[in-house]
Structures are given as C-alpha cells and as structure tokens.
Amino acid sequence: MFFAPPNATQPDEEPADQRPAETTMSNFVKVAALTDVPAGTSKLVEVSQVRVALFNLDGEIYAIEDVCTHDGGPLVEGTIVNGCQVRCPRHGARFDIRTGAALSFPAFEATNTYAVQIKDGAVWIEQPV
Numbered sequence: 508m509f510f511a512p513p514n515a516t517q518p519d520e521e522p523a524d525q526r527p528a529e530t531t532m533s534n535f536v537k538v539a540a541l542t543d544v545p546a547g548t549s550k551l552v553e554v555s556q557v558r559v560a561l562f563n564l565d566g567e568i569y570a571i572e573d574v575c576t577h578d579g580g581p582l583v584e585g586t587i588v589n590g591c592q593v594r595c596p597r598h599g600a601r602f603d604i605r606t607g608a609a610l611s612f613p614a615f616e617a618t619n620t621y622a623v624q625i626k627d628g629a630v631w632i633e634q635p636v
C-alpha cells in the first residue's frame with residue numbers, strides 16, 4: 508500500500524504554485540455601487556464603525572480611512588489635487604489617496620488604506636480591523 512505525503516499532487520493535478528490565483532472575497536464588504544462614485548468624486552461609507560472615504564481617480568477606486576491624522580478632519584470632504592491627492596478641508600494637509608501617505612504639514616502620519624475589489628458593478632473593500 509502506498510501513502511502519498513499530504514502535500515503531494517496527483518499525477519494529473521497542477522502543482523499549487525502553477526494554479527491560477529484565487530480571489531477570495533471572504534474578508535471584503537460590499538459598500539457601494541460603482542455608479543455611486545463617478546470619476547473625480549468621493550463617497551463616505553461606514554464599515555464596522557470605521558468611516559471610509561472612497562475616491563474614484565480616473566476610474567480606479569481607492570479606499571482610505573476618513574480621518575486626517577493631524578486632527579481628525581473628514582478627508583472625504585477634501586479637494587482632490589494633483590490627480591491623486593486629497594487636501595484636508597480643515598488645515599490643508601495633503602494625503603496620497605493611493606497609499607494613504609501624509610504628504611504635507613500639518614499631518615505627518617499616513618491614514619489607513621483598504622484594498623478594493625470591483626465585482627458585478629459593486630465596490631467591495633477589505634474589512635477594517
């Protein structure tokens with residue numbers, strides 16, 4: 508009798524590293540319809556009591572926590588500048604919408620970002636923890 512080791516592949520099965528990557532939606536939450544966030548706009552959503560600002564930059568959706576790290580300003584109400592930055596409406600700190608990085612005084616710390624997936628015309632974001 509022959510017992511294959513637990514991680515062995517069957518002869519007609521592709522090795523794990525050659526299989527197509529699987530996308531799991533299990534830790535994502537549906538937050539809006541894609542049409543709710545037209546290009547060049549933002550939208551506030553709330554997930555697990557976390558305020559998240561969605562931004563549409565030329566058709567690409569990004570999600571960052573709606574909290575300016577300087578003094579809690581609502582970034583969703585900020586102005587989009589330089590194509591990929593948001594200027595806080597309170598004191599003018601700029602953040603990179605794609606990475607959350609703080610780019611200018613008076614903010615020094617990045618705001619949180621959340622992964623985004625688009626599926627069936629809906630925006631899904633990574634569950635905030």
Ligand code: FES
Pocket residue numbers: 575576577578579580595596597598599600613614
């Ligand atoms: S609260 Fe955003 S710059 Fe001060």
